[in-house]
Amino acid sequence: MDPRNFTFMFYGFLAAWLIVLLYVISLARRGARLKKELEDVRRLVGSAQGGEVARLEDRVR
């Protein structure tokens, strides 16, 4: 039997877990980025809408 048998088994497991781990990390980073972007855009829309309401209130007054 090939003497590298056990080593290569270890490499195989390492490869499988590493690939999945890298994907999970990229997913987590993407999630954090999207969350931040959502907050930013919500604030932007909030201020835009808040601005509109303020202008309307001025006209009424």
Place this chain on the structure above:
Amino acid sequence: MREKIAIGLAVAAAVLLSYNLYEMFMVLPDEAMQGAIYRILFFHAPAAIVGMIGYFIALTFSVLYLSSGNLRWDSLSASIVEVSLVFSVVNIVTGSIWARIIWGIWWTWDYRLTSALVCVLIFAGYLMMRRAIEEPTQRARLSAALCVFGCVDVVIVWKSIEWFRNNHPGPVLSIRTGGGTMDPAMERIFYLNLLAILLMAIALVLVRTRQEATAREIDSLRRLANAA
């Protein structure tokens, strides 16, 4: 709610994987002909199965998108393709490492490996293309068409090279060892690991789909902000 389900599935998968790893290394003996390295098959084959099933489920959602126009189907399809691609890559890499020891070569052009590689190429192109298109409806349309053509193509590659494998004799990838069936103890762990990887894949898909929904919300809010 969805987050709770994803976390639950991830925890279940982790528990099952831990149990399986313990069984694999502590309880099961080395295989007679292959030695220690046969244990790679416990991840290699389930990854392949989960990947392939994923692509065909994504195909179903793509067709659903094409008939209904609801972008949620497109998000689901894209998430499943992405997770399936990860598992397909795991499949090819672990298979290569196993083959280096058992067959003495990193690669061969038999039907399973060739179709696996074509699959990865097609769906990597799918993801690349999605990144290049900003308009959601156009992206969804193109993705759905590519998914349909891609899945049909993978079937054609699989079947055609299978017909011709008589011309190119080569080692046949099989979970059955030495002509007999797999030892029942090993088979049990194999199916348990398949379940664990399936649970992991579903959890990842749920997380990814949630991210796609967030991206759509950001997109629509931006349009609202621009319109205001």
Place this chain on the structure above:
Amino acid sequence: MRTVRQALSIARKDLAIELRTKESLNAAGAFAIAILLLLSFVFDVTSEETRDIAGGLLWLVFAFAGALVFNRGFARELPNECLDALLASPLSRSSLLVGKAIANLAMLLVVEFVSLFVFGIFYGIRWWLHPWQLAAEFVLATWGISIVGAVFGALTVNLRLRELMLPVIIYPLLIPLLIAAIEITNILFSTQPSWADGLLWGRLLVVFDIVFTALALLLADTILVN
């Protein structure tokens, strides 16, 4: 029948434009000959091994030249909103798609024939040994390439990165077709052709063509939208 007539009129229009400008034909033809020339430096053209891989070299060249042809296919309709006019016309979507594919087929066949001629000179391959079989193979394989090129050319017409994306999407899809075409071409160029094998691969070509043409027709309304 009406679809076929409409498709042929679209093809005729495209070919008339092409014959006037010759932009795609010149570009694809020059590209094909340049690649063949470069490849002739890579291999020893007189050796037996090169004869064995001749089919592969040829079909690689055709696939790359094809990308140049498909890029122009729907893109030439973008200026002056010709594509919108075509979509608004009473032409069915499927006839538009098939018409474009027929035009692609014709242009690609011209490029292939010229390349074959040059190939015969550079590599000393006697490609005229089985002309009818070779012609049939070329038409079948090129149709497969053309219909996939037409579908994805239509889908990517509005993209910024169309020239980049189209090859990335198309080539993996064409792998089974190209494998079959390469094998048949190698069989037809060999001194002792194995007809049984050739027919097997030919069957794959036919299956590919039928399945992908059917898919294209089925999805034509989704592929071609305003």
